[in-house]
Amino acid sequence: MATTSAKPELDRRNAARARALDTPAARLILANPLPFVVMRVSRSSSDDRYRIDYISESCQAVWGLSRAQIGDNLRQLWTRIHPDDVSHLNDRLRAAERGNHEWTATFRIRGSVNGREKWAVARGLPRPDLPGDAWNITVTDITAQIQAYADLQASEARFRALAENIPGAVFRYRLRVDGTHQIFDMTPGSIAIWELPAEEIQNDPTPIWQMIHPEDVPPMLESIDESARTLQPWHYMWRLTTPSGQFKWLEGRGLPRREENGDTVWHSVIIDVTTQRKKDEEIRRLAERDELTGLANRSLLRRRLDEALRQRLADGGRGALILLDLDHFKDINDTLGHDAGDIFLRATAERLTESLCHQDIVARIGGDEFVAVLPQVADEEAILATVGRIAARLGDEVHMEGHALSSSVSMGIVLFPRDGQTPNTLLKHADIALFEAKAAGRQTHVFFSPALRETRERRHRLAEALRTAIAADALSIAFQPIVAAGSSNHRGFEALARWTLDGQPISPAEFIPLAEETGLAVPLGKVLMARALRLAVRLAATGIDPGTISVNVSAAQLREPDFAATVAAMLAEHGLPPERLEIEVTETVIFGRSAERIALTLRELRKLGIRIALDDFGTGYASLAHLKRIQVDRLKIDQSFMRDVETDAEDAVIVRAVIGLAKALGMDVVAEGIETHEQLAFLRRHGCDLAQGYLFGRPTTSETDLVSYLNAAEHE
Structure with missing residues (x-):
């Protein structure tokens, strides 16, 4: 029975095994009966021992x-290995682990029933893309081949009969003392x-020597010389092209014996391992390539990026990493479906590759x-x-x-090694730059620049503090007066969010977008709506009508299917009539x-019965058709048009046009940012309905100041 302390490790092993089996590589292996055993092992974090995944x-x-x-117990297999072969196998494994390179070893497997031994050859490939020092291992039964060697020594004729039925070529190879063979x-x-x-x-x-790939000849000769010198079994894999043009991978093995005259003779076998090699390459491809686009995946990217980074650190040069994100790619999936999205992503991968040089690295690391x-x-x-x-190409x-279909692209760029000396750091900094581009x-x-990192870190700190403030209902509401432009009589208030952190006010221009980016827009909007309604009710309780209360809402709130019902319930809870509430939205939201x-x-x-106001009108892309479809009650002229309305002819034309448009459509007009009597006079000349700005009152969170303002307004 597993102990309590061992259970988490067991669960981790089981989860790792499940993930390993549920991959394209594992399914490729397990779905095809093979003449050899395929396994994956990795080191356990609890006892540092290797276990079977x-x-x-x-x-x-x-x-x-x-x-x-x-099960996952590697010892079950280890105990089957012949004791005389354990030391040699251990040496091979340790050397491969130190160098993190491929290893091979030949050994005997003891039988459990009839005591018969088997000869086996194992090959291990490191998996640096997986945690826990993982290895892919194949174990092939070569008893028939080894038996053939033994029979050769006993009976040449018997050997010949057996060898002719063994796949591959069996032969003897002599290396003479004078170097001839x-x-x-x-x-x-x-x-x-x-x-x-x-x-x-x-x-x-x-x-047959001329058929060998030129790059494989020198190391092959070295392997033969090494086997002759040490009398250790010979093993080598190489590439060749046959007279008919077939490309093959061959694997050769031989058992050396020194003769009295000093010559070395190997009993050898060479087999065609092209099919097995293709499976190995397919497994590696599945592990290193993005299945949809064929580009490098995150694992291969990190390895190639690490290589490039090391080279630049060594030679003092520099490289660059560009993180790209397709703008509004989700719209393609939402409107045309994921199949169309996949086609678009594959086209993007091809065009991105075409835009770069052959030595550059291209990878897909996420959806878009x-x-x-x-x-x-x-x-x-x-x-x-x-x-x-x-x-241009994308x-x-x-x-x-x-x-x-088309899509623009946003890009975050880092230089290396200037902006980071590890793949993780470079990708993190590129993500910061990409965020700023968006x-x-x-x-x-x-x-990327260090200033961007500081901005991101501040944004992260503010997001956490904002989450806490929302949960604690620690934000406040400021009311700013809205008046009749012609008489300056009070007509209502706009509710504006205010937040103070550690005694310092945080600008709404900073924390409102932050809330939208971090998924806090809906809870923030609900808290602010409740505060605005409570303040309106308290002001009304003084006996003075506060007028219409205008509250800004976000796109995230309006996308909520039950938002209207939620607002209705809040109005009922506070006892405020719906016609006293106005919802403000921007053009970009609608x-x-x-x-x-x-x-x-x-x-x-x-x-x-709730009124709808279109805020910052003229800064977005609203059309007459949009206004008719949405049925807006009020347009608010953005303060950017009012700032120079007395001196800028273009601004004056725009403001007059908006006022005329609103009147033609039966809407009210509010001009924002009114700070001077000249601006107010302009509005009066052109028949603007309402005005808002410092000329009439600054936003304030003080209930006392608001009551004083309302009292003064009532007696004017």
Whole structure:
């Protein structure tokens, strides 16, 4: 029975095994019966021992144990290895672990029933992309081949009969003391390997050496010399191209014996492992490549980025990493479906690759996030040239099913090693720069700087503090008067959010967008709405009518299906008539994403008797058709148009046009930011209904000041 302390580790192992089995690589292996055992092992964090993450069903045939008997216990397999082979196997494993490189070893497996031994060869491949020093291991039963070697020594004829039925080519290879060599006693399997008969190879082995890939010849000769010197078993894998043009991977093994004259003779076997190698490469591809686009995935990106980073640290050069995000890609998925989104992502991957040089690295690390690594760049101008090519190419339309789709791209850029000396740091800083590019309106690029990191850290601190403040109802509401432009008589208030942190006021221009970015807009809006209604009720209780209370709401609130019902319940709770409440929304909220859902919510609010005001009118992209569809009650002219209305002819034209438009559509007009009598006079001349600004009163959270203001306004 597992102890309490061992249970978390067991759960972790089980979870790791489940994840390992539920991957394309594992399914590829386990779905195809193989003539060898495939397994993955990794080091346990609790006792630093290796355990089995998964093992194929063929373990019964090779090891004589079922998967249930083995479980995750590597010792179950280790105890089956012949004691005389343990030391040699240990040496191979330690050397491979120190160098983190591929290892092979030949050993015997003891039988459990009839005592018969099997010969096996194992190969291990490191998996640096997985935690826990993971290894992929294959164990192949080569008893038939080894038996053939033994039979050769006992009976040449018997060996010949067996060898001719063994896949591959079995032969003897002699390396003479003078450096010359000889191949003899080769089986007919040579035809399947080299497309040459054994007699021809034995007479002149030159052609089979010429078939070997040039890069593989020197290390192959070194492996033979090493085996001859140490009399250790020979093993090597190499590439070749046959006379018919077939590309193959071959694996050779041999047992050396020193003869009295000093020559070294190997009893050898060479087999075609092309199919197995392709499976290995497919497994590696699945582990390193994004399944949708074929680009490098996050794991391969980190490894390649680490290599580039080390090179630049060594030579003093610099490289660049560009983190890209497709602007509003979600709209494609939402409107045309995920199949169309996948087509668009594949097209993006192709075009991004085309925009870069062959030595550059391209990866997809998220839904619509891509990374381009420029391992070596001359200067910032070269980076900007690449950025320009990317933006231009990705901006081209993608045509599918009668639709012409396009997307702009936002980019965050870091230089290395200047902006970070680890892949994690570079990706983190690139994400900070990308965030700023999006905040700047998207469709642009931003280079990382330490100031951006400080801004991100401040934003993170503020987000946590804001979350706490909302939960504690620690924000406040300020009311600013709205008056009749013609008489300056009081008509209502706009409720404005206020927040003080550690004695310092935080600007709404900072914490309102922060709330929207961090998912706090809905709870923040609910808290502020409740405070505004409570303050309005208390002011009304003094016997003076506070007028219409105008409250700003966010897109996130309007997307909530039950928002209208929530507002109705809050009005009933505070005893405030619906016609006393006005909901303010901006153009970007009404005509942005989820416009239909928001329009429906606004219609539900109007049915309750709540007024709708369109704030900052003229700064967005509202049209007459939009205004008719939304049925807005009031337009608010943004203060940017009022600031220079007396001196700027264009501003004056815009303000007069908005006033005329509102009157034609039966809407009220409020001009914001009125600070001078000249601005007020302009509004009166042109028939503006309402005005708001410092000329009539600053926003205040003081209930006493508000009561004083209302008393004074009533007696004017």
